[in-house]
Amino acid sequence: MKIAFHTLGCKLNFSETSFIANDLKNEEIEITNFSDKSDVYVINTCSVTENANKECRQLIRKVKKISPNSIITIMGCYAQLKPDELKQIEGVNLVLGANEKFKLKEYLKKVTNKDSIINVKPIHKIKSFKQSFSEKQRTRTFLKIQDGCNYKCSFCTIPLARGKSRSDTIQNVKKQIKKLEIKGIKEIVLTGVNIGDFGINEKNENFHDLIKEITKIKTPRIRISSIEPNLLTDEILNLIMNSKNIVPHFHIPLQSGSDKILKLMRRRYNTTYYRKLINKIKSFNQSTCIGADVIVGFPGEQESDFNDTVEFIKSLPVSYLHVFSYSERENTVAKNMDGLVEIKTRKKRSQILRNLSSKKKNKFYLENLKTSRPTLIESGNEKETLNGYTDNYIKVEIPYKKGLENKIVEINMDTLNRNGNIKGFLN
Numbered sequence: 001m002k003i004a005f006h007t008l009g010c011k012l013n014f015s016e017t018s019f020i021a022n023d024l025k026n027e028e029i030e031i032t033n034f035s036d037k038s039d040v041y042v043i044n045t046c047s048v049t050e051n052a053n054k055e056c057r058q059l060i061r062k063v064k065k066i067s068p069n070s071i072i073t074i075m076g077c078y079a080q081l082k083p084d085e086l087k088q089i090e091g092v093n094l095v096l097g098a099n100e101k102f103k104l105k106e107y108l109k110k111v112t113n114k115d116s117i118i119n120v121k122p123i124h125k126i127k128s129f130k131q132s133f134s135e136k137q138r139t140r141t142f143l144k145i146q147d148g149c150n151y152k153c154s155f156c157t158i159p160l161a162r163g164k165s166r167s168d169t170i171q172n173v174k175k176q177i178k179k180l181e182i183k184g185i186k187e188i189v190l191t192g193v194n195i196g197d198f199g200i201n202e203k204n205e206n207f208h209d210l211i212k213e214i215t216k217i218k219t220p221r222i223r224i225s226s227i228e229p230n231l232l233t234d235e236i237l238n239l240i241m242n243s244k245n246i247v248p249h250f251h252i253p254l255q256s257g258s259d260k261i262l263k264l265m266r267r268r269y270n271t272t273y274y275r276k277l278i279n280k281i282k283s284f285n286q287s288t289c290i291g292a293d294v295i296v297g298f299p300g301e302q303e304s305d306f307n308d309t310v311e312f313i314k315s316l317p318v319s320y321l322h323v324f325s326y327s328e329r330e331n332t333v334a335k336n337m338d339g340l341v342e343i344k345t346r347k348k349r350s351q352i353l354r355n356l357s358s359k360k361k362n363k364f365y366l367e368n369l370k371t372s373r374p375t376l377i378e379s380g381n382e383k384e385t386l387n388g389y390t391d392n393y394i395k396v397e398i399p400y401k402k403g404l405e406n407k408i409v410e411i412n413m414d415t416l417n418r419n420g421n422i423k424g425f426l427n
């Protein structure tokens with residue numbers, strides 16, 4: 001039997017897809033490309049934006065043309081939130097929610113291409129944590145340590161799609177890190193929905209304790225995917241910045257540079273707090289990379305609020321942005337708010353911030369030129385060049401040299417090319 005997977009959305013979804021696919025692999029099952037003819041197609045969905053929903057529906061139509069008799073399974077966030085909507089789409093045979101997706105193997109034993117089965121447990125009943133990690137890349141892996149979120153940001157559907165915060169134990173995370181290291185993984189990215197809330201519900205553990213234990217491990221190197229600003233305490237920051245194995249790279253959602261909008265978004269910090277945090281991080285180590293998420297076009301965001309965001313970001317030493325246009329989601333508080341921003345204005349604002357992000361990244365790269373950093377060499381280009389990421393998340397390209405792939409080597413960052421990438425050489 002051939003099975004093809006496609007993932008929409010975040011790194012957490014990617015790690016879960018990879019884990020589920022690996023669990024299925026045996027002598028009778030072959031994992032194939034999504035664009036090839038297959039017996040089963042599985043789409044692990046996202047529901048953060050309307051675009052992700054649209055993309056899922058387009059993918060269903062596409063695979064039905066490639067393989068009309070195939071079995072189509074939809075799982076993940078969109079499946080959890082809108083199972084009935086998905087069931088209506090012609091060709092969908094199996095809809096699995098946040099919990100049931102991990103039982104795909106059992107469902108595939110009984111489902112046929114004539115069926116239309118929905119199995120979605122109410123989200124408040126999901127209490128268990130399922131560890132996952134991505135296995136596609138040989139060098140770097142995304143390790144899920146936490147799931148769900150207890151926050152109530154007014155624009156967000158993730159708590160409705162993934163449920164309450166729950167996490168692994170410190171002991172399990174440490175064991176898994178060891179196992180991945182034995183497999184040859186050189187970098188692990190700790191991933192979750194709200195990882196700063198690690199251990200919050202059921203265990204006598206917390207993110208600080210986890211980080212403290214992780215700093216005692218020598219290798220592989222560890223990256224923290226994204227952490228809410230209010231959960232990045234001085235104690236955690238101290239541990240990370242003084243550790244030898246956790247890299248100087250943070251991704252800290254900002255969402256808006258206007259206190260009025262942050263309040264409407266129900267975020268748990270204001271711009272004064274955020275600025276202090278970023279400056280504190282930089283005061284530890286100027287070459288630390290800091291990324292930020294920003295949403296533009298939130299209801300009530302007037303031109304002056306957007307300008308506040310632009311000016312705020314300009315004044316901050318952040319290194320890049322992930323920009324999102326606000327997207328109305330059902331059952332969120334924001335959907336019923338006044339002051340809807342026109343789609344064309346959202347697009348325009350989004351473009352302004354993307355341009356600002358390129359400038360920020362360029363500046364950060366230039367600041368790091370003529371220095372050397374430990375770089376994980378990940379891939380090559382027809383034996384001419386090799387690419388990798390430094391500890392502080394700078395993408396570098398070096399001339400090809402045999403035997404460097406999947407190794408951490410010291411690279412001198414020499415020049416910035418026209419594509420905005422750094423060219424370097426082996427120290």
Ligand code: SF4
Pocket residue numbers: 149150151152153156157158159193194228
């Ligand atoms: S912290 Fe807010 S934005 Fe992030 S997942 Fe939780 S509710 Fe959503």
